[in-house]
Amino acid sequence: MEAALEARLRQLLAADDSLGFRTLHAQLKQEPEFAEVSLKKVQTALQQLRATPAAGVREAGPGLSKYPVLELITLSGFSPGSQDENGYTPVMAAASWGHVDLLRILLQRDASAVNVADSDGDTPLHHVAQAIELEADQVRPVLELLLTNGADVSRRNAEGKTCIDACAQGSLVEGDAEEQEPEINLVFLKTMEDLGVQVS
The missing domain is CATH 1.25.40.20 (Ankyrin repeat-containing domain)
Structure with missing residues (x-):
């Protein structure tokens, strides 16, 4: 589920990179594949994604x-x-x-x-x-x-x-x-x- 969660978070962040982990968690809970995902797992995955430029979060320039x-x-x-x-x-x-x-x-x-x-x-x-x-x-x-x-x-x-x-x-x-x-x-x-x- 780790790879699937990461891929789905990337999709959601591509649409709106300002979403917080609680909002993302609420959205994911509505999807059958992620209905059981914990808030902490979403927070940790989001933290890891935002630490990498590929997550869609803009770099300072x-x-x-x-x-x-x-x-x-x-x-x-x-x-x-x-x-x-x-x-x-x-x-x-x-x-x-x-x-x-x-x-x-x-x-x-x-x-x-x-x-x-x-x-x-x-x-x-x-x-x-x-x-x-x-x-x-x-x-x-x-x-x-x-x-x-x-x-x-x-x-x-x-x-x-x-x-x-x-x-x-x-x-x-x-x-x-x-x-x-x-x-x-x-x-x-x-x-x-x-x-x-x-x-x-």
Whole structure:
């Protein structure tokens, strides 16, 4: 399904390369072939596609921002804390994908976006806690930026979980959740502890 998912995402991005992973996930769930695809799988696949020029995302060139999303935010009248239909923000996207430079720029424009919650009550910290694909060298600068800009570690989502609690909840592999143990994001926990946050 990996190749089929990648091919379908490329088709959808060719039509509109500004689509976020939640919107893409909702569209894919309507298609029988992808009815069971997880949100996390779509997010990871989209992140990988957008990391390659072939995905249809334009490269920076003369007169173009390195981050076209900033142009879209500005031209559309949105802010770094503006939410899509699921409450997802540009700050959440930059944080959960480990785009430190973009996150820094977004937070310089609107530091209050650091604690905006999506429709599930998840903040950017919750999203990073669930981003198990990020390496330690990506997680640390993201967390440093979020924390220095006032991210609230004690903030609870709709399920009553803090980002520390949530670091194990979003990383189940596709399939029957009752038969699987969640993968704990140890990189997130260790980094938070290194940054002086109590994790137990």
